[in-house]
Amino acid sequence: MKHQKIFIITGISGSGKTTAMAAFEDSGFYCVDNMPMALLPKFLDLPLKNDPKIKGFAFVMDMREKEFLTQHAVTIEHLRGRGFNPITIFLDADENTLIKRFSQTRRHHPISHEASLTKSIRSEKKEMLSIKNSAQILIDTTTYSPHRLKAEIVFIISGKDNKYISMKTNIVSFGFKYGIPLDADLVVDMRFLANPFFVPSLKDHDGESDDVKNFVLSLKETTLFLDKYLNLLDYLLPLYQKEGKAYLTIAVGCTGGRHRSVVIARKIFEHFNNIGIKAGISHRDIDRDLKES
Numbered sequence: 013m014k015h016q017k018i019f020i021i022t023g024i025s026g027s028g029k030t031t032a033m034a035a036f037e038d039s040g041f042y043c044v045d046n047m048p049m050a051l052l053p054k055f056l057d058l059p060l061k062n063d064p065k066i067k068g069f070a071f072v073m074d075m076r077e078k079e080f081l082t083q084h085a086v087t088i089e090h091l092r093g094r095g096f097n098p099i100t101i102f103l104d105a106d107e108n109t110l111i112k113r114f115s116q117t118r119r120h121h122p123i124s125h126e127a128s129l130t131k132s133i134r135s136e137k138k139e140m141l142s143i144k145n146s147a148q149i150l151i152d153t154t155t156y157s158p159h160r161l162k163a164e165i166v167f168i169i170s171g172k173d174n175k176y177i178s179m180k181t182n183i184v185s186f187g188f189k190y191g192i193p194l195d196a197d198l199v200v201d202m203r204f205l206a207n208p209f210f211v212p213s214l215k216d217h218d219g220e221s222d223d224v225k226n227f228v229l230s231l232k233e234t235t236l237f238l239d240k241y242l243n244l245l246d247y248l249l250p251l252y253q254k255e256g257k258a259y260l261t262i263a264v265g266c267t268g269g270r271h272r273s274v275v276i277a278r279k280i281f282e283h284f285n286n287i288g289i290k291a292g293i294s295h296r297d298i299d300r301d302l303k304e305s
Contacts, residue, residue: 017041017068017169018056018096020088022080022143023103024136025122026110028153028161029072032103035165038258040067047071049083053090068169075123075136084143101168102140102147105154107133159255166253179253181260181289185219185277187269187297196263198248200241202272205233209271218298219274228275238276242283249289269297 019041021032030045037043042060052071060066073080091098105113110133114121121132144150149168153161186193188203208214208224217224228234245262252260262280266272274295281293 016066018091018098019068019070019169020098020100021070021072021103022074022100022140022147023151024105024110024133024140025074026113026133027103027105028151028156028158029074029103031158031161032101032165033070033072035162036068036070036169038162039166039169040065041070041169042066042068043070043072045072046076047073048077049073049080049087052087053094056091056096075139081139081143085146088146099149100143100147101149101151101165102144103151103153104137104144105152107137109154159257163254179249179257179260180292181249181262181284182292182294183262183264183277183280183284184293185264185266185269185273185295185298187273187300188265188267190269190297190300192265193261193263193296195259195261197252197259197261199263199265200276202264202266202276205231205237205266205272207267207272209268214271219271219278219295220298224271225275225278228272229279234276238279242280245280245283246287268301269295270299270301274298 019036021029021036023029033043033045044055047055052073056069060069073084075081088098088100107130111129114129121129121136123132123136151161151164156164184193184196188201192199205228208217208219208227211227214224214227219225219228249260262277264273264277264280277293277295281291284291
C-alpha cells in the first residue's frame with residue numbers, strides 16, 4: 013500500500029468534495045467519506061493493498077470530524093515517517109459561489125455554528141486556513157462545473173501516465189423494434205443499408221457469420237459510413253474523457269438487431285482495439301427473433 017497513491021480530499025463545505033471523490037472512485041480508487049483522522053493509520057494497515065483492482069486510496073476528511081484540525085498535521089507526519097506519501101487536495105470557492113450552491117441544494121451548512129450561512133462559511137474558511145496552507149494541491153472551484161472538476165481530478169491522478177483514466181466504453185447492437193437501449197449515449201441507425209434478412213441464403217444467419225459480414229461490408233455505403241463514423245468517434249472519445257465521463261455506450265441499431273447492427277458494432281469494436289482503446293461489446297437482440305418466434 014505504501015507504493016499506491018493516497019489522496020486526502022479536504023476543503024470548504026460546498027466546494028465540490030463529493031464530486032472529487034466520485035472522480036477518484038470512477039478511476040478505480042478505494043474511497044471513504046468522512047474518515048476520522050485517528051483511524052487513517054489503522055485503515056492503511058488493512059490488507060487492501062493485495063487487491064490488484066484498487067488503483068489507490070482517496071479519503072474525504074474535513075471539519076465534520078471534531079479532531080480533524082488538531083490531528084491533521086500530526087497524522088500526516090506520522091504516515092510519512094512510516095513510508096507513506098499522502099497528498100492533500102484542498103478545494104475552495106468564493107463566498108458568493110458557496111452561498112449560491114447551498115441555496116440551490118437547500119442543504120444546511122454541515123458544521124454550522126453560526127446563525128447565518130454567511131457567518132458559517134467565513135468561520136470555516138478561517139479555521140481551515142492552516143490546512144489550506146499545508147496542502148500540496150489547491151483547487152478553486154468557483155468557476156468550475158462538476159464535469160470540469162472531475163477532469164481536473166483525473167488529470168491530477170494520471171499526471172504523465174494516463175493508466176488511471178478509466179472511461180468505460182461499450183458498444184451494443186440492438187433492434188429498433190425492441191426499443192433503444194436506455195443507457196445509450198450515442199445511437200446510430202443502420203437501416204439505410206441493404207438488409208440481409210431479405211436474402212434467402214443469409215436470413216437465418218446472424219451478423220457474426222462470415223457470409224453476413226461479407227455481404228454488409230461489401231456495400232459501398234458501408235465503406236463510406238465506416239470511414240466517416242469511425243473518424244467521428246476518434247474525435248469524440250477524447251472529448252468525453254476530458255469532461256470526466258465515466259461510461260460511454262455506443263448503440264448500433266437495425267430493424268431486428270440480428271444482421272446489420274451486429275456487423276457494424278463488431279467493426280467499431282475492432283477499430284477501438286486497433287487504436288488501443290479497450291471496449292466491451294454485446295449484441296442485445298441477436299437471437300431475440302428466434303426466441304420469440
